[in-house]
């Protein structure tokens with residue numbers, strides 16, 4: 001079982017922020033990563049579409065013999081974590097809970113900001129999780145629709161990225177939050193821009209870090225952590241374009257990333 005891979009899914013390349021952290025923390029683990037680029041953005045989809053996509057992708061990854069699955073997507077986590085956990089027998093980890101715990105530990109002025117997709121923001125998953133643990137905390141949120149395509153295009157620090165980010169972050173700056181949750185895995189790649197705009201007084205909470213720590217804990221606790229040998233990685237996408245290839249190479253810092261195209265019909 002230890003040799004079996006860890007599965008990851010996202011609407012695109014955002015979940016690679018989680019993969020990058022996992023590779024640092026658990027360098028021997030085999031990885032199967034699924035990016036649903038053809039149906040992106042997930043942030044504009046509804047609950048039943050997102051639940052269907054998550055079921056389809058986990059079923060696909062199970063054929064690759066994954067031992068555990070990380071939903072490296074806040075939107076899919078918000079829409080379907082509870083349902084997929086009830087249905088599948090492998091352990092499934094989402095990105096929201098680990099980030100909330102981290103943010104609550106870090107805030108001093110009890111004002112937390114959340115930036116996420118439209119679905120995650122309107123669904124209120126972060127707000128509910130925070131209020132469950134710390135009802136006294138004030139929560140401010142905003143959705144940032146253009147960030148996903150900016151990241152997919154690899155424009156991590158472009159002038160237009162700063163321009164768009166200034167607009168999205170203004171209400172959170174005005175609210176004087178001291179902690180900001182990057183509630184979409186794509187936003188992890190915009191940390192530099194976000195931190196330049198928010199200033200050094202605001203701590204950024206990147207779910208990819210807390211999620212990889214949670215993954216490690218679960219693997220150890222279940223006795224299924226792979227601690228020896230080489231790591232193998234496979235990447236799949238429903239929408240293989242030159243842009244996806246190019247940005248994946250930049251993110252993973254490798255020229256030899258083979259990404260396989262999966263047709264939507266194959267997902268059943």
Ligand code: DGL
Nearest residue numbers: 011014042043074075185
């Ligand atoms: N990366 C995803 C998330 O964490 C979804 C981005 C999108 O496709 O809208 O929510």
